[in-house]
Amino acid sequence: MYGVSKLDICEDVSVVTLNKMPLNLGVTADFFTGLGQAGIVIDMVSQTSPVGERVSIAFTCLDTDLRGVLDAAKKLREAHPDVSSLVSSGNVKLQLFGEEMRTASGVFARALSALADAGVEPQLITTSEIDISLLIPAPCLPGAKSAIERDFEL
Numbered sequence: 356m357y358g359v360s361k362l363d364i365c366e367d368v369s370v371v372t373l374n375k376m377p378l379n380l381g382v383t384a385d386f387f388t389g390l391g392q393a394g395i396v397i398d399m400v401s402q403t404s405p406v407g408e409r410v411s412i413a414f415t416c417l418d419t420d421l422r423g424v425l426d427a428a429k430k431l432r433e434a435h436p437d438v439s440s441l442v443s444s445g446n447v448k449l450q451l452f453g454e455e456m457r458t459a460s461g462v463f464a465r466a467l468s469a470l471a472d473a474g475v476e477p478q479l480i481t482t483s484e485i486d487i488s489l490l491i492p493a494p495c496l497p498g499a500k501s502a503i504e505r506d507f508e509l
Contacts, residue, residue, distance in 0.1 A: 356455070356508055357461075358453045358461075359466075359487075363449075367418040367419070368416070369421045369424070369442060369445075370399070370413060370479050371416065371440060372412070372441040374411045375437045377437075393427070395423050399479055399490060400412065400481070401413045401481055449491060449499060450488050452486055453485060454485055456486075457485060462487070466489065466507075468506070473502035474498065475499045
């Protein structure tokens with residue numbers, strides 16, 4: 356248990372990183388509004404701290420929605436030529452849930468230690484008060500799942 360009561364697994368996930376995005380919330384909002392209007396569900400959004408007037412933004416989507424994301428990224432680059440994108444598909448998202456995470460210490464460290472013991476390097480990590488999401492390469496799923504289940508007694 357240790358703060359985690361449930362493990363969900365979502366397969367066939369892509370991560371897209373937009374580098375050198377303008378530090379302009381309107382540009383970012385327009386990009387994600389376009390994805391929403393196209394029916395593309397995104398998750399695991401992470402933004403770096405600004406470097407000058409630029410940020411990097413990473414997010415996940417289902418592999419089946421990747422074409423639509425790439426089309427939107429192409430339009431973004433036409434308006435903002437400095438923006439570049441990196442894509443990795445065929446990943447798995449592990450989601451650890453637990454109401455107890457709100458007050459439990461060390462839950463995140465335990466999750467990272469479990470993955471380290473399994474030799475798994477996450478490609479993207481996001482957290483909230485009751486959720487830890489870890490994006491890993493698909494071939495790593497068996498070892499990562501086993502390690503998480505063992506270390507959290509799930």
